[in-house]
Amino acid sequence: MNFQPEFYSSLPMGKQQWILFSPGERQIAFCPEKETPFISGENLESEDLNRKENLIRSLGIGRSDGTYICCGEWRESAELPEGLEWQDFRDVYRILDKPLQFPVSRARQLLNWDRSHRFCGVCGTETVPGDREHSRVCPACGELFYPRLSPAVIVRITRGKDNIMLAHNRNFPKGIYSHIAGFVEAGESLEQTIRREIREEVGLEVENIRYFSSQPWPMPHSLMVAFTAECPEGEPEPDGVEILDAQWFTRENLPLPPSSGSIAMAMLKDFLENRQN
Numbered sequence: 001m002n003f004q005p006e007f008y009s010s011l012p013m014g015k016q017q018w019i020l021f022s023p024g025e026r027q028i029a030f031c032p033e034k035e036t037p038f039i040s041g042e043n044l045e046s047e048d049l050n051r052k053e054n055l056i057r058s059l060g061i062g063r064s065d066g067t068y069i070c071c072g073e074w075r076e077s078a079e080l081p082e083g084l085e086w087q088d089f090r091d092v093y094r095i096l097d098k099p100l101q102f103p104v105s106r107a108r109q110l111l112n113w114d115r116s117h118r119f120c121g122v123c124g125t126e127t128v129p130g131d132r133e134h135s136r137v138c139p140a141c142g143e144l145f146y147p148r149l150s151p152a153v154i155v156r157i158t159r160g161k162d163n164i165m166l167a168h169n170r171n172f173p174k175g176i177y178s179h180i181a182g183f184v185e186a187g188e189s190l191e192q193t194i195r196r197e198i199r200e201e202v203g204l205e206v207e208n209i210r211y212f213s214s215q216p217w218p219m220p221h222s223l224m225v226a227f228t229a230e231c232p233e234g235e236p237e238p239d240g241v242e243i244l245d246a247q248w249f250t251r252e253n254l255p256l257p258p259s260s261g262s263i264a265m266a267m268l269k270d271f272l273e274n275r276q277n
């Protein structure tokens with residue numbers, strides 16, 4: 001898929017593919033047979049489905065190879081097109097290839113923003129959609145609301161070529177370990193966030209911070225920015241609040257890894273492969 005993000009003041013006319021979410025965007029309509037969340041617009045035109053009645057909200061988000069990509073919030077009690085079923089959004093997002101994650105991430109973030117900014121946070125007046133960009137405008141006081149983005153960092157910490165520090169967060173399933181991560185706070189640079197998070201959660205100091213990659217993480221509106229860093233000395237001391245355990249591991253004794261499809265797993269794979277190069 002060659003997805004290009006675009007803005008439309010109304011739903012574009014022409015060939016369409018849809019991404020459907022349940023109210024609150026917790027679930028996504030998915031076709032197990034084709035392993036895709038993308039639905040042909042023709043499949044939503046059936047009189048039995050009554051698209052206009054069942055779509056709570058809808059947006060056009062871009063194009064791919066001449067096809068408009070649209071997204072919508074579908075009434076959970078309404079019938080889905082044949083062959084589709086509701087699945088947990090996180091589970092589906094993790095198995096998608098990176099090119100498919102782009103439009104799906106954009107769809108969920110824009111729907112979440114559109115739903116949660118129906119009223120002005122300044123004066124309480126109902127907002128209206130902007131006509132030139134993705135924004136919501138207060139007709140009373142003129143306040144503008146743009147899609148929210150919450151940057152977060154995730155850091156692979158190593159010592160030499162053979163040791164990697166991984167931690168077990170209290171929210172992880174039993175036995176799963178991953179890298180230290182956290183949200184950027186007001187006034188911080190990304191590098192300052194890295195040092196603070198590592199210091200707070202495992203009591204270590206790091207050096208040689210380097211950019212690795214990034215990944216949209218629409219849970220509901222994060223951008224994960226990944227880095228690597230080196231820790232020359234010290235043993236991790238978990239804070240006991242977010243991090244319950246943290247240890248140095250080698251390639252030969254790694255714990256259960258983070259989920260596939262995540263940037264955390266990509267960094268771990270890179271660590272394993274670099275040993276062989």
